[in-house]
Amino acid sequence: MPIIIGIMKPRLYKNLLRVLYILSIAVYIYFLTDGWSFYETPYQERPHMEQRYRNLRPAGFRGHTFGVIGSLMMIFMLLYSARKRMERFQKAGNLSHWLDIHIFFGIMGPLLIVLHTSFKVQGLVAVSFWSMVAVALSGVFGRYLYIQIPRNILGNELSTDELEKINKEMADRLKTDFNLDDELLSIVEESAAPRLAPDAGIAKMLLLLLVNDLSLRFGLRKIPADLAARLEMPPKLLHLLWRRARQRGLLRMRTMLANQVxxxxxxxxxxxxxxxxxxxxxxxxHIAVDVLMGYRWIF
Structure with a gap:
């Protein structure tokens, strides 16, 4: 799948990924709400709900289905590691797309396993379950760290020389496209994404990066009125300048953070x-024990 979507335009790819998440979560919510009366019933009373018990318990048709699909998703997550580490797969699509699919499986797989357990987590399975939760939650933080490392279009990490070249090109484009001198460009960039001292703590830098990421995505940080008046540009052009300056500021901070990240x-x-x-x-x-005890593929 990442090989196929690797040739898509970025916007189309992002839209398809959003649709995939929306549909998957919608289906998951349907099954969760449909079985909620069973899931909230105390364990000892569930066998009395005959039809629901046969269908939704871990060995039931639906419960077993959730377990199989969830387990397959957890296994498919390993494809990202193969793409990243095995030389024969180095050109098999965009690495960041593989990571996106890895994260999708890492979210939906555990959610399906939760339905497979019917919220009954005990014994050895509990160890696996909470390990799965730890993997999923730490994966969210890992994804954020990953995007802090500047990469090229194939998802490969940029070198220091490449970063310096991109920074210079972005500065030159800002000056050329918006007719800015060095002093005015410095003022705009300082307002858009404040500089940090090189010896600033990693926690402070990451927090500022998070704040700037969110404000850039949702347009929370506005251009100061006095600076807007000084620039004397049409609103659309001013907005474009502000966004590009913020993007360069974030790249500058990510470059400073490279070693710490x-x-x-x-x-x-x-x-x-x-x-x-x-x-x-x-x-x-868990799967081996179930097979040895006589449980089989029920489809």
């Missing part, structure tokens, strides 16, 4: 990988 990425892997290993090992044990 790599260190955090290392510590993140220390947390993320062990939980993932525990989750997969217990998942295999």
């Amino acid at each position: 790599h260190q955090l990425f290392h510590y993140w892997h220390v947390v993320h990988k062990p939980f993932a290993v525990i989750m997969y090992v217990i998942m295999v044990i």
Whole structure:
């Protein structure tokens, strides 16, 4: 799938990804609400709900289906690691697209496993379940760290020289497209994305990056009125200048953060990988034990 979508235009790809999430979550909400009367029933009373019990318990038709699909999604998550590490797959589509699919499976897989358990998490399965939750939650933080590392269109990390070249090109385009001198460009960029001292703490930098990311995405940070008056530009052109200046400011901060983010990425892997290993090992044990006890594919 990432190989196919790798040739799509970025906007089309993002829209398709949104549609995939919306449809998946809508279907999930339907099954959750449809079975809620069973899920909220105490364990000892569930067998009395004969039809629902046969269908929604982990070994039931729907419960088993959730388990199979959820497990397959968890297995498909490993394709991202293969794409990233195995030389033969290095050109198999955009790496960031593979990561997006990895994250999608990492969200929907655990959610389906929750329905498979029918909210009954006990014994060894509980260890796997909470490991799965830890993997999913740490994955959200890992995704944020990932996007802080500037990359090219194929998802590969940019070198220091490439970053300096891009920074200079962005500054030159700002000056040329909006007729700005060095002094005015500096004022605009300082207002759009404040500079940080090189010795600023990693926590402060990440927090400022998060604030700037959110404000850029939702347009929360507006251009100061006095600066807008000084620039004397039409509103649309002024908005474009402001957005580009903010993008360059974020790139500048991400460049400054590169070494610290790599260190955090290392510590993140220390947390993320062990939980993932525990989750997969217990998942295999769980499936093997069920097969040995006589449970079979029911489709």
